[in-house]
Amino acid sequence: MAHNQLDLLRQRRFLPYFFVQALGAFNDNVFRQAIIGLLGYLAVSPQDKTLYTNLAPAIFILPYFLFSATAGQIAEKLEKSKLIRITTAMEIAIMSMAAVGFVTQNMVVLLIALFATGLQSTLFGPVKYSILPSVLKPEELTGGNGLVEMGTSISILIGMIFGGLIFAVAGAQGPWVAGVAVILLAITGNLVSRAIPRVEAGAPDLRINWNPIPESLAIIRLARKQPAVRNSILGVSWFWFVGTVLTSNLPTYAEVNLGGTPTLYVFALALFSIGTGAGSMLCEKLSARTVEIGLVPLGAFGMSAFMIDLYFARSGAATAAGLTVAGFMQQPGSWRIVMDLVGIGLFAGFFVVPLFALIQSRTPRSELSRVIAGMNIQNSGFIVLAAVLGIALQRYLHWSIPQVFLALAIANVIVAIYIFTIVPEFLMRFLSWVLVRGLYxxxxxxxxxxxxxxxxxxxxxxxxxxxxxxxxxxxxxxxxxxxxxxxxxxxxxxxxxxxxxxxxxxxxxxxxxxxxxxxxxxxxxxxxxxxxxxxxxxxxxxxxxxxxxxxxxxxxxxxxxxxxxxxxxxxxxxxxxxxxxxxxxxxxxxxxxxxxxxxxxxxxxxxxxxxxxxxxxxxxxxxxxxxx
CATH class of the missing domain: 3.40.1130.10 (Glycerol-3-phosphate (1)-acyltransferase)
Structure with missing residues (x-):
């Protein structure tokens, strides 16, 4: 019996699944960053590069709107390890197409492969989280979700770094290196997926409705059936909103407000990702192996506190330019910014991990995959809203990025208070958690x-x-x-x-x-x-x-x-x-x-x-x- 979340990494019921989801996140980001690297290698015009970099996220996320309802039903009906093997086999085919796009330097083929990657992620999403309550005990849910979130955060970070370095290091061989890398990663994921033990379907007799529009509405209603689950899903979607605003503005923030080179952006992203991973891992210890939603208010208000401090730490443009990581760390106030970025990520982990655990523990097994699919639809909407709102605030209201961060911190407090008002259980558990953990x-x-x-x-x-x-x-x-x-x-x-x-x-x-x-x-x-x-x-x-x-x-x-x-x-x-x-x-x-x-x-x-x-x-x- 596992007494520590790390013990799960020694057990077949969890370890192969953990590596499959981590490899998937890693490969997705290698692929997406390699596309950006190819644009730089081809020396396309700034206008075309901006068009592609803005178009790529929209193409990737579109399948979540179109196919999440179908994906949720399929994940409910099929035996879960079989479905994971199917989706990783799809990844091999998709990445083979991407490899052709890299070698021929054909952006149209790459964007089609990117859409297919979004489709594959849409199919994998519901089974990624619905499998956990079937293989973990209730007291392991928080630790298991913490490991998944940590693995995802670190995989995304390393994938972005690896994908971004391919063309910088390989030069003229970059297209071939990128193509081979994404295929090998996909094959590795499929091979590892074959070690995942059998996990029975949640609703094997479910009749699939292939019409996405009415079924999307149906699964959204299903996800809203229980107030605590409904508002936990709202919290997860808000987490994606906050994360999108932060991470999409980090490249410009690192350059304009921190005075850094592109490597400083990667450093800032690493701080946020490491903080999120650490917060996710700490959830099990802080919750004493229960689904402790009392951590959610702590996470929400902690995120806002560090975002507010980030605004005051550097509210204007940098006085220097072209700083490396070492050069930035020698600037006055740099350690304060480092602590703020890590702190935002740390409390983001406290915020989101208990929400996932609550959704999994309170939703019937026969409905969980569809509820997760409904959550993915809502998450996608919040991601798009965050991107549009961020652009509008800066382009039309001429807000600086620190001002956007400050507004996000205030909005985060308002949303948190709203959620905790309509579902007092969150705040109740927080107060009881503070009392019990503070005294005993x-x-x-x-x-x-x-x-x-x-x-x-x-x-x-x-x-x-x-x-x-x-x-x-x-x-x-x-x-x-x-x-x-x-x-x-x-x-x-x-x-x-x-x-x-x-x-x-x-x-x-x-x-x-x-x-x-x-x-x-x-x-x-x-x-x-x-x-x-x-x-x-x-x-x-x-x-x-x-x-x-x-x-x-x-x-x-x-x-x-x-x-x-x-x-x-x-x-x-x-x-x-x-x-x-x-x-x-x-x-x-x-x-x-x-x-x-x-x-x-x-x-x-x-x-x-x-x-x-x-x-x-x-x-x-x-x-x-x-x-x-």
Whole structure:
């Protein structure tokens, strides 16, 4: 079992797929940069070069609009490893055509091959992300997506450098070198794809609608069905908008505002790409191997903070020109710009990786490929909008590139606030993440093995502090509906978090029998929907650090719906400032040490049809041991 995302790179279920997607991104960018290199080699006029460089991205992205709906259906219907082999075989044929274009120096053939490359990427896109939930456990989704995003970022960067150097290094042999390189990379990708294990189709009986217009509308509606998924897709599309504005302006920014040569542009792009890769990789550690969408607000506001600082770091034109990387680094304020570019990328990784993981974890397997295809259509629209808007702001409003970056930072804050307002779960998870990670260092025992990946389950745990529900939520990969005493549920500020997390308030029969009845109805409805419900059968916080007898409410739940029961225990929480350790003073005490270690342990699920409160209490006591 993998305990670190890098362990996935040793496993056949992930490694061949990882290399295939990385090789695909690498080859796409080698091909596209080699086309630009060929234009320079042919010494075409500046007008023609501008025409081709503006036309190429449009040709590449057009298939996403035309064929994403069909690609999503095909990815849903076919066995996924077979589809990957088909798309990599297509890549060999396409790159063979591109090689002919390079050798004959025929731009028309190259642009046709570029359109075909866009088509191949359109077909690969839905399977690229929909395969992950089938080969990874829920707790591995964030780490797996982080690896994919890191691999993609670095592959794009290296591919651009390699493709850009072909004609500079090979000279007259450049067309042949470019042609051979793209074919060999395509063949390598196809050979590696044959090692990907079989992954069953999500919906093998799906009937394909070949009419792209109504089907495009249908999959967009499908992608908008769940509010959290819909707004995660909006977030991913916004990520592509921000990335397009930044990366499309970096060449001019590096020359005009940083005073650099083309190598300085590559350096600036490398900083952004390395930052994105690092942020993507850090997501698993920061989220403790859960789908932690609390990182999304952190990513959004972090991106804006660094973009604003980038504006103030260099808001006007450079005072020097023709600077190499070394020359730039000797200029005043250069390190600040370096940190800003890395910081933007770092927080971009925090922003986008949890969104992909949430989309994959919340979407039914039989719909995921089509939802990803719908997302690709929307992403394409945002990319085109970013390109058009960037040109309009500079050409017609005469904004400088730093002004565009500042406007982008402000727009990013506005979009983030909009998303977090309509889906408060994002901000709720952020606040709970800050509270839990700021106060504790969690150590998990048996969570991956014993909490079911899907289906209904009941979590039972000892109740030590006001933070218990948040700690368990941060430890369990799936969303949990917690049942909690209504007075805890109504604590100011925390109440908003609990409500947003769809916690279920409950009262004693003598306090509020109607609230108790509604709570049991809501618990049963949640279990009927296949959700996880978490309860604290003691009925109240411990007053002395010991586990109180479990009440019979847990038996009432299981009599009605005998789902699997997972015993869990919190250890070392009694010294928390959120417990009732100092009841005599009737106030909370400061913890004995900052960021104390807290253990969260889970035992094997028990049959809900045959357990009672006493059995569950004994199991939780055994799990907790003496570590109160």
């Amino acid at each position: 260092r969690l150590k998990l025992h048996g969570i991956e093995k014993n909490v079911p990946d899907e289906g209904a389950a009941l979590i039972v745990c000892n109740h030590v502090s006001y933070m218990d529900a948040l700690i368990l939520a941060a430890s369990i990969p799936r969303p949990v509906r917690f049942v909690m005493y209504y007075k805890i549920f109504n604590i100011p500020v925390m109440s908003w978090i609990f409500r947003t997390a769809k916690a279920i308030p409950i009262a004693g029969a003598k306090e509020d029998p109607e609230l108790m009845r509604r709570a049991f109805e809501e618990i049963d409805a949640a279990l009927a929907e296949g959700e996880i419900v978490g309860i604290f059968p003691e009925g109240a916080l411990t007053k002395d650090g010991e586990i109180a007898p479990f009440k019979s409410g847990v038996e009432r739940i299981l009599e009605r719906r005998p789902v699997p029961v997972v015993p869990m225990a919190l250890r070392n929480m009694w010294t928390s400032m959120w417990s009732r350790r100092d009841g005599r003073l009737r106030r909370m005490r400061v913890p004995r040490r900052f960021r104390a270690h807290v253990d969260v342990a889970a035992a094997e699920p028990l049959d809900g049809a045959s357990v009672d409160a006493q059995t569950l209490e004994a199991k939780v006591r055994e799990l907790r041991g003496d570590a109160a």
